Amino acid sequence: MRALLHSLFLLAAACLVAGLYGALHNQVSYTVSPDYFHAFKFRQFSIADGLQNRLGASWVGWQASWWMGLVIGVPILLVTRFAPGRSHRNSLFVRAAVIVVFTALVIGAGGLFRALFFVDQGHLPVWVFAFTPDDPVAMARAGELHNATYLGGLVGLACALVYAASVVRRLRRNYRNDGAHREADLGSAEIR
Numbered sequence: 001m002r003a004l005l006h007s008l009f010l011l012a013a014a015c016l017v018a019g020l021y022g023a024l025h026n027q028v029s030y031t032v033s034p035d036y037f038h039a040f041k042f043r044q045f046s047i048a049d050g051l052q053n054r055l056g057a058s059w060v061g062w063q064a065s066w067w068m069g070l071v072i073g074v075p076i077l078l079v080t081r082f083a084p085g086r087s088h089r090n091s092l093f094v095r096a097a098v099i100v101v102f103t104a105l106v107i108g109a110g111g112l113f114r115a116l117f118f119v120d121q122g123h124l125p126v127w128v129f130a131f132t133p134d135d136p137v138a139m140a141r142a143g144e145l146h147n148a149t150y151l152g153g154l155v156g157l158a159c160a161l162v163y164a165a166s167v168v169r170r171l172r173r174n175y176r177n178d179g180a181h182r183e184a185d186l187g188s189a190e191i192r
Contacts, residue, residue: 006086007077010093014076015069021101022065023058025108029145030057032112033138039131040139072100072157079164084175092167096160103156104149111148115141 030037037057041047045063047056080092119125119140133139 007081010077010090011070011073013069014073014097015066017097017101018069018072019062019066021104022061022063022068024061025065025145025149026057026061027054028112029061029142030054032145033133033135033142035131035133035135035139036142039133068153072097072153072160075157076100076160076164079161079168083168083171088171092164096164099160099163100153100156103159104152107152107155108145108149111151112141112145114148115144119144 026037037060038052041060042052042056045060047060051059076093076096080089080096083089083092119137121137124136124140125143127143128136128140131139
């Protein structure tokens, strides 16, 4: 029961981090294109007129990303649970989560960088034309940032799982070897 509660706590923490990441991320998106929110996201998330500002953008970010804590947290939890010892499991879960956040941040920034230099009036994605933004180029750039960040989260998850699995394998091998050495030491002590 205690292990289940601990796992639920880690998943709740992952959801909190993912939601806060989304809320902060949308502050950058809102700076790039308020239109992205006014023409698209505020309607999509049924944000009240009085909240159609930066606060509303943060609320959209929270709603759009808290659940990624489950998508990312559950696989990491499943891999890290095989690490010997709770302290190893906890620190490995946190390190894997940091890998995901860092990767999402880097790939998202790369997506924004790419959009700033390569998205212009002549290179707009088709989805922008479904809306009537004042600045379709800025809206497309904000969309690129969002898409790149989700991609970064998935790439980060893959990297985190590979990292966590390799650490678990190493820790288990070390524990197995330490146990074998302890048994050998006990056997030699009995012979003496």
